[in-house]
Amino acid sequence: MCSSLWHLYLIRTASGMLYTGITTDVQRRLDQHQRGGGAKSLRGKGPLTLVFQSPAGDRSRVLRWEYRVKQLSRAQKEHFVALQEQALPHFGLEHSALAAGKSAPAR
Template sequence: MTETAWRLYILRTARGVLYTGITTDVTRRFALHQNGKGAKSLRGKGPLEMLFHTAAGDRASASRLEYRVKQLTRQQKLRLVAEQPPCLSDWLRLVKGD
């Protein structure tokens, strides 16, 4: 049995608030958020913009990465979006050393 591939994503609301989440289907999850059926915190906050998404491994790994990204400052998250690193785990290790 193969494990489901999870992805981490970052969205921006119309007011510029950044939202971080995980999913197995970014396109489906984004559509749910856009239609007010995703996270309650995003309802009525559209239009939404997908800024970043990347592979996050299995469910446990994705949850750990999500927690680590949510601990970043807004500026660090914007830097992550700007840099679009190929490996999020490596990038987070480098940022921690800042």
């Protein structure tokens, strides 16, 4: 079993599209996306801006979170981003008692 802390993140493209993803290292993943690696839907869509990130705990939980966020309408995703950390309970994404190391929301 892997004990890595998984994160949910949202990236805004130059055209305003919001991309939702998961990773154990948000900065590494953002750098990959910026270089054109990773998700095909982000290639050539830069500059990319990290607009939300939150630790979710284990991979199982972050996959559930990702699914829930991807089901939201564009307007709901914009609201989610605007609320930052307060968005989690508002959208039914509970935080377990995460260990130390919780990251601050992206601004």
